[in-house]
Amino acid sequence: xxxxxxxxxxxxxxxxxxxxxxxxxxxxxxxxxxxxxxxxxxxxxxxxxxxxxxxxxxxxxxxxxxxxxxxxxxxxxxxxxxxxxxxxxxxxxxxxxxxxxxxxxxxxxxxxxxxxxxxxxxxxxxxxxxxxxxxxxxxxxxxxxxxxxxxxxxxxxxxxxxxxxxxxxxxxxxxxxxxxxxxxxxxxxxxxxxxxxxxxxxxxxxxxxxxxxxxxxxxxxxxxxxxxxxxxxxxxxxxxxxxxxxxxxxxxxxxxxxxxxxxxxxxxxxxxxxx
Amino acid sequence: xxxxxxxxxxxxxxxxxxxxxxxxxxxxxxxxxxxxxxxxxxxxxxxxxxxxxxxxxxxxxxxxxxxxxxxxxxxxxxxxxxxxxxxxxxxxxxxxxxxxxxxxxxxxxxxxxxxxxxxxxxxxxxxxxxxxxxxxxxxxxxxxxxxxxxxxxxxxxxxxxxxxxxxxxxxxxxxxxxxxxxxxxxxxxxxxxxxxxxxxxxxxxxxxxxxxxxxxxxxxxxxxxxxxxxxxxxxxxxxxxxxxxxxxxxxxxxxxxxxxxxxxxxxxxxxxxxxxxxxxxxxxxxxxxxxxxxxxxxxxxxxxxxxxxxxxxxxxxxxxxxxxxxxxxxxxxxxxxxxxxxxxxxxxxxxxxxxxxxxxxxxxxxxxxxxxxxxxxxxxxxxxxxxxxxxxxxxxxxxxxxxxxxxxxxxxxxxxxxxxxxxxxxxxxxxxxxxxxxxxxxxxxxxxxxxxxxxxxxxxxxxxxxxxxxxxxxxxxxxxxxxxxxxxxxxxxxxxxxxxxxxxxxxxxxxxxxxxxxxxxxxxxxxxxxxxxxxxxxxxxxxxxxxxxxxxxxxxxxxxxxxxxxxxxxxxxxxx
Numbered sequence: 001x002x003x004x005x006x007x008x009x010x011x012x013x014x015x016x017x018x019x020x021x022x023x024x025x026x027x028x029x030x031x032x033x034x035x036x037x038x039x040x041x042x043x044x045x046x047x048x049x050x051x052x053x054x055x056x057x058x059x060x061x062x063x064x065x066x067x068x069x070x071x072x073x074x075x076x077x078x079x080x081x082x083x084x085x086x087x088x089x090x091x092x093x094x095x096x097x098x099x100x101x102x103x104x105x106x107x108x109x110x111x112x113x114x115x116x117x118x119x120x121x122x123x124x125x126x127x128x129x130x131x132x133x134x135x136x137x138x139x140x141x142x143x144x145x146x147x148x149x150x151x152x153x154x155x156x157x158x159x160x161x162x163x164x165x166x167x168x169x170x171x172x173x174x175x176x177x178x179x180x181x182x183x184x185x186x187x188x189x190x191x192x193x194x195x196x197x198x199x200x201x202x203x204x205x206x207x208x209x210x211x212x213x214x215x216x217x218x219x220x221x222x223x224x225x226x227x228x229x230x231x232x233x234x235x236x237x238x239x240x241x242x243x244x245x246x247x248x249x250x251x252x253x254x255x256x257x258x259x260x261x262x263x264x265x266x267x268x269x270x271x272x273x274x275x
Numbered sequence: 276x277x278x279x280x281x282x283x284x285x286x287x288x289x290x291x292x293x294x295x296x297x298x299x300x301x302x303x304x305x306x307x308x309x310x311x312x313x314x315x316x317x318x319x320x321x322x323x324x325x326x327x328x329x330x331x332x333x334x335x336x337x338x339x340x341x342x343x344x345x346x347x348x349x350x351x352x353x354x355x356x357x358x359x360x361x362x363x364x365x366x367x368x369x370x371x372x373x374x375x376x377x378x379x380x381x382x383x384x385x386x387x388x389x390x391x392x393x394x395x396x397x398x399x400x401x402x403x404x405x406x407x408x409x410x411x412x413x414x415x416x417x418x419x420x421x422x423x424x425x426x427x428x429x430x431x432x433x434x435x436x437x438x439x440x441x442x443x444x445x446x447x448x449x450x451x452x453x454x455x456x457x458x459x460x461x462x463x464x465x466x467x468x469x470x471x472x473x474x475x476x477x478x479x480x481x482x483x484x485x486x487x488x489x490x491x492x493x494x495x496x497x498x499x500x501x502x503x504x505x506x507x508x509x510x511x512x513x514x515x516x517x518x519x520x521x522x523x524x525x526x527x528x529x530x531x532x533x534x535x536x537x538x539x540x541x542x543x544x545x546x547x548x549x550x551x552x553x554x555x556x557x558x559x560x561x562x563x564x565x566x567x568x569x570x571x572x573x574x575x576x577x578x579x580x581x582x583x584x585x586x587x588x589x590x591x592x593x594x595x596x597x598x599x600x601x602x603x604x605x606x607x608x609x610x611x612x613x614x615x616x617x618x619x620x621x622x623x624x625x626x627x628x629x630x631x632x633x634x635x636x637x638x639x640x641x642x643x644x645x646x647x648x649x650x651x652x653x654x655x656x657x658x659x660x661x662x663x664x665x666x667x668x669x670x671x672x673x674x675x676x677x678x679x680x681x682x683x684x685x686x687x688x689x690x691x692x693x694x695x696x697x698x699x700x701x702x703x704x705x706x707x708x709x710x711x712x713x714x715x716x717x718x719x720x721x722x723x724x725x726x727x728x729x730x731x732x733x734x735x736x737x738x739x740x741x742x743x744x745x746x747x748x749x750x751x752x753x754x755x756x757x758x759x760x761x762x763x764x765x766x767x768x769x770x771x772x773x774x775x776x777x778x779x780x781x782x783x784x785x786x787x788x789x790x791x792x793x794x795x796x797x798x799x800x801x802x803x804x805x806x807x808x809x810x811x812x813x814x815x816x817x818x819x820x821x822x823x824x825x826x827x828x829x830x831x832x833x834x835x836x837x838x839x840x841x842x843x844x845x846x847x848x849x850x851x
Contacts, residue, residue, distance in 0.1 A: 027387060077567060082387060083328055087523055088566045090516060094559035102553050208512075212398065215391065250406045257399045264392045265378055 005130050007237040008137040009196055011230055013210055014217045015141060016188030018229055021218060023161050023181050026075055027086050030093035031214065032207025033100070034063050034186050038193020039202045040100060043109050052114035055194045063190030067183040075182060076175075093207065101204040108201040133195055157181060213240075216260040235259070287441035294433050306436035306501055308541035313443045314494035315522045315533030317487025320447060322519075323527035324456060325483040326463025330390040331397030332518050335367035335488040337404060337510030339495030342366060344417040344505045351421045364492030371488025375481030397515050404507035416506030423500045432501045439497055440534065443490055448530055450486060454707060455716040457700050459483055461693045468691045471653065472765060473679030473708040482713075524565045526572025535573055592725035598682075598709050598766050604632050605666060605682070605768040605801045612661030613825075614651055621647045622658065623825035629769075632801045634791065636812045638836075639822035640845055645805045646688065648822070649771045653678045653685055665769070680709050684767030688774045688805075690754040692746045698757065699742035702729060705761035728798075732760045735790060752783045759787065763794050770794075772804045776811055784808075788815060821845075 017031045041062050042055035074092060078085045115129040148154040159167040160174045168174050192210075200206065213236060221232020236256055244252035290309075294302035314336050322328045342363035350356045374396070378389055404411045411417065422432060450456050462469040462476050470476050499505050508514060518537075525536020540558060547554035569575050607629040614622040622644050629635060637645045650656035652663065654673030663670045665681060679685075692701050699722075706724050707716070715721060733739045736756050738749070749757060759775055775791070776784040788811065795802055806812050812819065812833065819836045821829040829839045836842055 074563065074567070083322075084566055084570065086328075086387065086390075087519070088563055091520070091559050091563040091566060095556055095563065098553065098555045098559065102556070216395075219391065250402055254399060254402045257395050257402070261392055261395045261399070264388050264395065 003238055003241050005134055006241045007230075007234050008134045009192070010213065010217060010233040010237040011141055012137045012188070012195065013192045014214045014221075014229060014233055015144070016185040016192065017211075017214045018218055019188065020182055020185035023157055024075075024079075024178055025082065026079075026182070027082060027089065028075075028185075029086055029089040029211060030070075030096060030207075031089075031186075031189050032209070032211030033093045033096035034066070034189035034207070035193040035196075035210050036100060036202075036204065036207040037063060037066070037096065038190030039197035039200075039206065040104060040109075040193075041190065042194045042197040043104075043111055043202055046111050052198075055197075056191065059190035059194045060187045063187050064183050067186035068179070070186075071179050071182045076179075079178075093211075097204050097207065104204070106204060108203050110201060111198040113198040129198065136195070153177075213256070216256055219260050220263050284441075286444065287437065290437040290441065291434065293437075294430055299430065302430055302433040304541070304545050305538070306433040307498075308538045309436040309440040310494040310498050310501065311518065311521065311541065312534040312537035313440055313497075314491040315518050315525070315537045316443050316447050316530075317490035318518055318522040319527055319530065319533040320450065320459070320490075321483050321487045322522065323529070323532065324451060324463065325459040325480055326466075327480060327484075328387075328390040328519070329393050329484065329487060330519060331393035331395070331400075331512075331515045332487065332491045333510045333512065333515035334393070334397040334400045335371055335491035336495040336498070336514065336518075337397075337400055337505075337507075338370065339363040339367040339492035340499045340505045340509050341404065341411060341417065343496040344420045344499040347420050347423075347500055348417065352424055354424065356424065360496045363496040364489055367492030367495065368485050368489030371491075372481050372485030375484035376477065379477035379480045394512065394515065397510055398512055401507050401511035404510050411505075411507070414507065416504055417499070418504055420499050420503045420505065422503070435497060436501065439493060443493065444530065444534065447490075449719075450717075451530055452722075453717050453719050454703070454711065454721040455479070455482070457696065457722070458704065458707075458716065461696060461700075461704055464693045464695055465691055467675070468687075468693070469704070470675035471679055471685050472705055472761070473676050474704075475676045478713070520562055522572075524562060524572055526574030528571055529574040532572050532574040539573065591723060593720060593723050595706055595710055595724040595726045604630075604799070606630055606664075607666075607769060607801070608662075608664040609648075609652075610662050610664070612651060612658045612663065614647065614656055614658045620825055621656065622651060625661070625822075625826050627820055627827050627830070629801060629803070632795070632799050633817035634795055634815050635801070635803045636816040636819045637803060637805045637822060638807070638809075638812060638819060639828070642824075643822040644825040645822055646773055647825070649685065649773060649803075649805070652771065653683060679765070679767075682709075682768035683771065684762045684765050684769070685771045686758050686762040686773060686775060688777060690751070690758045692749075692754055692757050692761065694747035695745065697743050697745055698739060698749075701746050701757060702739070702742075702761060702764060705765045708765040726764060726766075728766065728794075729760075729764050732764065732790075735786070736760065752779050755779060756783070756787065759790065763790075763798075766798060766800075768800055770800055770802045772802060774805055774807065776806070776808055784811065791815065 013035065016034075017028065020026050020028050020031070038059040041059040042052070045055040045058055046052060070092065074088045075085065078088055113127070113129050115132055117128045118125040119128050119131055120126070121131065148157070156167070156172055156177055159170075159172060160177050164174055217229070217232040217236045219232075220235050221228035221230070236259070239259060240252040240256050242252075243255045293305070297305070314332055318329055318332060343360050346356055346359040346363065350359070374393075378392060405414055407413070423435065451459075458469060458474055458479055462474075462479060466476050469479075495509065498509065521536035521540055522533040523536070524540060525534065526532030540561075543561075544554065544558060547557060551557075565572060609628070610626050612622050612625045613620065625644065625648065637648065639645055647656055651658050652673070654675050654677065663673070665683070670678075670681070693704070696704075703722055703724060706726060706729065707721060710724075711721055738753055739757070739760060746754065746757065755775065755778065759772070762770060762772070772791070775787055779787060791802060791804075792815070794800065804812075804815065806815075816833055819830060819833055820827060821836055821839070821842050823845050828845065829836055829842050831839075
């Protein structure tokens with residue numbers, strides 16, 4: 001059950017990154033910091049005594065506003081320059097991290113788990129909040145995937161990704177579409193932050209761990225398919241929690257790194273790519 | 276080369292005077308930034324020249340720092356310790372070279388995947404250094420590393436770092452100005468094309484990466500005695516990323532860019548750190564600003580110095596050695612070759628044979644497999660079945676550079692030259708093809724090579740004589756001619772030309788026809804031309820092959836083929 005939990009949260013964390021990288025070709029190295037910002041928003045809401053649910057719109061608002069600004073200033077001038085995008089977002093991640101540190105200090109913050117108590121899953125007790133997260137993640141991801149497959153906007157995004165010039169020529173406002181895609185991807189990062197905040201120590205550097213793991217999931221799963229994403233998250237999350245349980249966390253992390261290196265080297269397009 | 280030596284000597288002199296002026300605190304700080312600058316110079320080579328981004332240089336810096344730390348702790352006072360430090364740097368270089376060769380072999384892309392591999396490797400190195408307590412001291416690192424023997428003061432370590440930096444700048448200058456540096460810049464622009472000139476691009480990129488590993492290794496080996504402490508952080512992600520940031524801020528395209536970036540940000544950090552708590556935010560903002568507004572970095576603000584003023588002193592040309600290729604007339608036999616991609620049969624049992632030198636034209640409707648035949652011959656397109664025999668020997672595994680070394684030259688349909696290089700450098704890349712060994716590529720004299728054929732081509736096409744012009748400044752027609760000239764001066768035995776007259780005026784076409792004929796006679800080579808212009812086919816062809824749906828439909832001289840009923844049918848479309 002712990003593995004299931006690891007994998008599903010990983011899916012949500014990667015989802016935003018996959019949207020931005022897969023559709024826009026933008027490697028957003030600051031994605032982890034948006035997760036951290038989401039988590040800090042949740043912390044701020046709870047510290048003020050607001051109900052935990054208010055953190056959801058608040059995180060969307062904060063991350064959305066930031067994403068709009070970032071897209072306008074950083075991302076848009078650098079489309080088609082992948083190296084420079086990587087560098088600029090790396091600079092951005094530094095900037096956000098240090099700003100968060102300046103505002104909230106470098107120490108750990110911990111949140112109260114909003115849903116205490118446990119439910120019995122297959123006879124074993126399991127924290128209710130985690131069960132709720134698993135259900136929400138699965139539901140949210142499936143809704144998004146179905147929406148992408150069925151809705152006109154999904155089709156427009158596909159057109160934009162497949163052939164941006166032609167999409168423009170038939171009257172799609174690709175600039176606006178790309179901006180919205182970026183904002184949605186970033187909001188998902190914020191939501192992921194809200195979700196995991198009560199269960200992990202919230203600190204300015206938390207984004208780094210997530211971003212690296214998320215990239216490895218993308219590498220293993222390949223881009224552009226929900227199946228790849230889930231199986232990538234399954235492999236990385238599963239291996240990490242298994243190795244961590246059997247040996248220790250360092251081994252878990254190192255094994256994940258080795259898997260990622262092998263994939264990057266031999267199968268850069270992921271598990272399901274035709275060679 | 277004299278100018279580079281003079282510049283580094285001047286730089287060294289300036290560096291040696293500095294600590295007298297600035298005092299001990301800055302001498303210690305600057306020594307550290309100089310070492311970082313040495314490591315950043317390596318990123319300048321890979322990213323600014325060869326066009327791929329190494330994101331995990333901490334691995335090589337850290338490996339060498341630990342090795343040097345072990346050596347210093349164990350053999351503190353022995354003189355031969357000084358031999359171990361270069362070995363530590365060399366170990367880093369070899370590791371980088373091996374990784375480069377493994378990853379680049381068989382993949383001609385410089386995208387983000389390589390960067391991510393190096394990043395993951397450095398993360399892995401951090402984990403190893405952090406947990407292997409018995410060897411590396413774990414999280415606390417190696418402590419109490421003594422300084423270099425007889426150099427145990429801040430000022431002395433400063434001088435060591437300054438000398439290392441000056442030597443590194445000199446070495447990088449040499450590399451960048453050597454033929455190897457020209458090839459690096461060429462493959463950053465069009466790696467595939469460099470391969471078709473017979474250069475092993477994976478090897479060249481691995482050498483660049485190896486050189487960057489040595490530079491990171493030198494920096495790491497000196498870092499251990501300078502700091503007296505080596506912690507896992509030197510392997511990790513943060514130092515690796517910082518090195519890239521410094522390189523980007525300074526300017527990756529200039530030799531001194533990484534040095535300027537490392538020292539400038541280092542000094543800025545040291546100034547700000549004590550005063551304001553949010554100094555890192557300032558640095559990050561500057562960094563983002565540079566990426567957005569100054570893609571060339573701080574050094575991009577300075578104008579490029581002109582290499583040599585035109586006509587001031589014409590360089591003395593050296594004759595290039597002759598190519599070592601099999602004598603006698605070239606023969607080629609393609610037998611029953613099929614190539615299938617997905618559902619599409621690109622080549623379908625293609626067989627054709629060339630017995631003697633001459634001009635052969637390959638014609639056929641769109642999709643007949645003409646360009647695919649060239650791709651298959653030069654190793655771009657894998658074939659599932661069939662054999663290719665060149666000069667009587669069966670060619671098994673075909674790679675672009677391997678085929679070029681066997682004497683197969685190629686000109687593409689869309690003129691592909693190296694726009695950011697000068698005409699001279701473009702032509703020399705072709706001239707080195709098959710003539711220069713890897714060791715030769717370090718000799719600057721190769722940039723003055725000349726051959727009788729090149730001289731003759733300059734006579735025919737006068738624009739080629741203006742060698743300092745950038746190829747990007749050429750007109751479309753001139754580019755086509757330049758690429759044809761490049762394909763010719765490699766002196767191939769079998770020359771594949773894909774629509775050499777595409778987009779040329781009729782006058783230019785005439786001159787191209789004359790050159791092809793002249794080259795065929797003087798070099799005795801065999802030319803295969805893909806051509807749609809039937810007038811040109813009629814004028815040039817000794818023999819015509821007609822391709823249709825991936826196989827040979829008809830062959831013979833122009834009259835025979837014209838009279839052939841089946842050829843008429845496929846062109847008119849009445850193939851029922």
